[in-house]
Amino acid sequence: GEDVEQSLFLSVREGDSSVINCTYTDSSSTYLYWYKQEPGAGLQLLTYIFSNMDMKQDQRLTVLLNKKDKHLSLRIADTQTGDSAIYFCAVLNQAGTALIFGKGTTLSVSS
Amino acid sequence: DGGITQSPKYLFRKEGQNVTLSCEQNLNHDAMYWYRQDPGQGLRLIYYSQIVNDFQKGDIAEGYSVSREKKESFPLTVTSAQKNPTAFYLCASSPARDTEETQYFGPGTRLLVL
Numbered sequence: 001g002e003d004v005e006q007s008l009f010l011s012v013r014e015g016d017s018s019v020i021n022c023t024y025t026d027s028s029s030t031y032l033y034w035y036k037q038e039p040g041a042g043l044q045l046l047t048y049i050f051s052n053m054d055m056k057q058d059q060r061l062t063v064l065l066n067k068k069d070k071h072l073s074l075r076i077a078d079t080q081t082g083d084s085a086i087y088f089c090a091v092l093n094q095a096g097t098a099l100i101f102g103k104g105t106t107l108s109v110s111s
Numbered sequence: 112d113g114g115i116t117q118s119p120k121y122l123f124r125k126e127g128q129n130v131t132l133s134c135e136q137n138l139n140h141d142a143m144y145w146y147r148q149d150p151g152q153g154l155r156l157i158y159y160s161q162i163v164n165d166f167q168k169g170d171i172a173e174g175y176s177v178s179r180e181k182k183e184s185f186p187l188t189v190t191s192a193q194k195n196p197t198a199f200y201l202c203a204s205s206p207a208r209d210t211e212e213t214q215y216f217g218p219g220t221r222l223l224v225l
């Protein structure tokens with residue numbers, strides 16, 4: 001079945017780069033998404049990439065997409081304590097009816 | 112100020128009781144969604160609606176019901192048939208019926224069973 005996999009935890013020091021990885025099975029996605037969730041809050045769209053792109057840069061965020069390997073990554077440069085949150089990768093299912101979310105990666109940033 | 116509101120922030124349910132979670136949006140979005148979030152489980156789709164007076168079951172619809180009588184409102188009822196309702200419930204909306212459109216999320220309602 002369709003699935004989105006992410007590692008559950010990542011711990012970095014303030015100022016370092018963070019890389020969060022995501023792999024997915026089948027998808028009909030035109031767009032692939034990264035959402036951020038702070039404690040006790042809803043999800044906030046962080047960035048997305050069009051499926052015919054390899055890379056998208058948006059200030060401190062870089063999204064890389066390898067369609068052949070079905071691998072998506074989010075790099076956060078100069079990670080700050082305010083970046084501590086859960087990050088979700090999401091893609092559209094094959095039927096095109098719903099987004100499938102990964103289980104989320106908890107990013108912990110220490111000073 | 113446009114956005115999605117969910118109420119209440121916390122909700123307590125007694126055994127055998129039905130409870131209704133509110134979701135309202137003033138973004139003029141056609142599509143609305145309900146997700147359930149459990150720790151370490153990510154988000155799972157309960158129901159979605161792409162247009163007024165129409166809705167579809169998601170992956171875990173059993174024990175839940177919805178209505179979509181108005182474009183701006185998509186309430187979720189957690190019925191007594193839902194045996195494990197304790198979770199964080201998130202409502203989302205997107206501008207058009209096409210699921211590819213970016214989804215915007217409300218702040219969530221945490222449901223606890225007494």
